[in-house]
Amino acid sequence: GQQVMQIPQYQHVQEGEDFTTYCNSSTTLSNIQWYKQRPGGHPVFLIQLVKSGEVKKQKRLTFQFGEAKKNSSLHITATQTTDVGTYFCAGAQAGTALIFGKGTTLSVSS
């Protein structure tokens, strides 16, 4: 079945450093979504990528979807303490449920 792999599992950075998490799917995706989950909270939708090679930005966050629509990345520039949490990628084929990666837990020290 479809698998979504995400690395690294954990990442600790100093405030102001950059951070990147990578996501790879075993199958071609129709779309990939990114979620952020704070400790004790539920996943919150960040963005959806649909087109091959798509790049989207949200302030300090940059999301990319690979040309083959099988990989994606989330890059945070100049991290802040408010960025802490677990970032999940989730991929889906057309009409199917999202399959989540294991997530990357980001911690930031000031």
Next chain:
Amino acid sequence: GAVVSQHPSWVICKSGTSVKIECRSLDFQATTMFWYRQFPKQSLMLMATSNEGSKATYEQGVEKDKFLINHASLTLSTLTVTSAHPEDSSFYICSARGTSGSGNEQFFGPGTRLTVL
């Protein structure tokens, strides 16, 4: 954005009892709802996909007789954990996908933390 609620937000029950969790889409119609389970510090694992008016589709390894799902209306899906045991203790999260608008985006409920003693 669209709002999904879950009730209860947490529940503690004795082993052997059944627990019902409700998932409601408050301001949109959800043709499809999904149930996930999340163990501490782990990812969300899809349990089942529920379409309004039809039987749920369960993922491999999920017992359909233990986790009963009912999606009787376009705004409500329920998950009943039957004869709960301590190993069923987990965070259960539902999500809903609407009939229009943002396509594949799923809106998540706040989750229900189940503890079975």
